[in-house]
Amino acid sequence: MSQQVISYADLSIINNALRSISSDMSGVHSELGDLNNKQDLLEDELEKLADAFATFVEEDKKHKALQLAETRVGNLRQELQIKFGYYAEVRRMATGILQGVDTGVVSDDTLRFTTEEVMIKAPGYWLAPALVSLASWVRNDKSNTEKALNESLKRDDYKTTLFFMLVMRRLARNDASMKWLERYFMHQNPHNLDREFIVILEAVTTGVFPPASRQLMMSNVKNWLDQLTQGDNFINEQKSQWVKFFEAKGPLPDGKYPLLEKFASNWNALEVSMKESKTHRVLQTHFQNIFASSSDFSKAVKVQLDEILSMLVTNFDDEELPLQQQVRMNQLIIQMDGDKNAAQAMMDAEKHIFDEKVDFLQMLTNAAFNPELSGATKVTQALAVSISQPWIVEAHDTFTANSRNKIPATVDLDIDGFKSPTKDGSDENEQIQKHDNHWSNILQNELSKLSFPIGIVIIGALICLGGLYGFTINAIVGILGLGIGGVLIWNSINNHNKAKKTIANNIEERKTKSREVLRGCIAETVDYRKESATEDANAEGLRQLITSITAEDFSSISVGSKTILQTN
């Protein structure tokens, strides 16, 4: 009974109520949607704001770091001036005294007075007693000379030795300067060379010393190299540095192959490979420049000597180095627009050059990479390259082999779905053939997907049959049936053919375009392989160039240039 009551009950009110609730709900939903949208917008805005704020903070940080660095550079320079300013004075004086000794126009008394005053002014600086010793030597005061010399040697053995070596050479006391030179070499440890060593190498290389010094240097250098190249470590380290150097020298891409860039799926590999093979030419010019400039000894010998001497007396002293490094760091921060991390990275990269003590091989590498920063000239760069030649060749071989190994075997074309690798583009006909087959396959596929309207045709046929049957009843019905059936069949077949034609046209158009692109790609592939091979061949030329450099050859060139210098 109860079921019946419910079935008769009037539920329309409840239904209406439910309907209105649901309409209310949909209103709520739409409002919720609005809210969501607003929320999204708000979030976007907030993100933008946060980004902007982060950028601002970053910029502000950089700006402040920049300002700080600028202030610091000034302060540090001032500190250098205060702490080591008198060093600079001594240096200036040293040059003056040397010139005075050279020309002999300064009286012994003045020399004595000035040098002794310097001695008092710059306690702890090796150059001061060296100057006193020099002045005493000029006026034949043997005991004073020796005393001052001892003091000077005590303060800085290397530099004193170097100084006297250069001065003796300047005053043409060949035997004495050779003795100093020998002493200097004896003090050296090839694993742990002083920064000044580059200066002496420079001096001997540029030919400001008697010819015998060159033999002395070369025999020492050979011994060191034998020592250092006993194990693989030192050489491998230099080798990997050179390989990195080669890798960094690659030129920028020139966008010569626009089609391959777009349609070769392994374009990245192709581009890297091309860049690496182009590196050889850059390197060739690089090495040629080093040696071209090294043969330029047009400067007069006095200028050369003064340069080396002044480098000796003006280069930073060990005590100054920490401050100088800080100055450099701040300079880098300024250079990097306040980006401390970038500056630190650059500083780290340069650190090898700032290392106070280096092994001989590292010194050569420093001089070869960046002569200015390591306190050498182009001449020493050339010498360093020629001594490092064996492992430069090895590094270059490794670099070349690596890049050759990475030359992609094929250019993987991917043109509008047509994927085909080509080796060097010589197979144009086959590719075109393959391409055409690919498209005719696609055409077939597409057409097979287009089903023949068999149903409608059958219906049409049935209606026709009906029409034929209709003739037995009434001619008009029969004609009508036949007509309708015929139109139906004709229409559907016509439509089908139209669709087929559209597809065929469409595919034909894509095919034509794709074929043009394929031809272009093949042409570019041929060019690419050609260029790649030409550039790669430069590696052999470069190898010959580097192989032809030998330390012996180089020193003989320098000996020749030395005679030119001497006649000046």
Added chain:
Amino acid sequence: MPRIILQDENLNFENNKNESLSTNGFISDRDILKKRSKRYLDIISKLDATTLTDTKGMQELMNAIKEEFGTAELSSLPIGIVAKCFLGHPHEVHTLDLVGHQIIRHYKIGEPLPDDFEKGRTLAKHNAYAFVEVYRDKIILIREDGTSTKL
């Protein structure tokens, strides 16, 4: 010490031994990268032209290789050599297997090489290198003049 006696026996082969020392004198005695002797290069590069069916030729080849690497331990010897094949199309490279049974084999374009050899294929095809020595962990490229590069 028996090695010395052996070397004495082979003395007549070692005319080129001095050449195998690095000429510039700066490079350390890193055996693996020393300049290869002309005799070794000749024998390896003749592989295409001569067949190695007769035992004498094989023996000579193995001798040359052993001599070239001198005292090196067996484990540090190359496991084989890959070189560009001059038999002509479709042959691309041939391998000389020093540990396997089939001493020399010519491979056609696209034909895969055994595992360790595949890594030397690209460079073996390059004209700058005479052949490639294949090791388990590295390959060493040998130029026509006998200089070598490790990779």
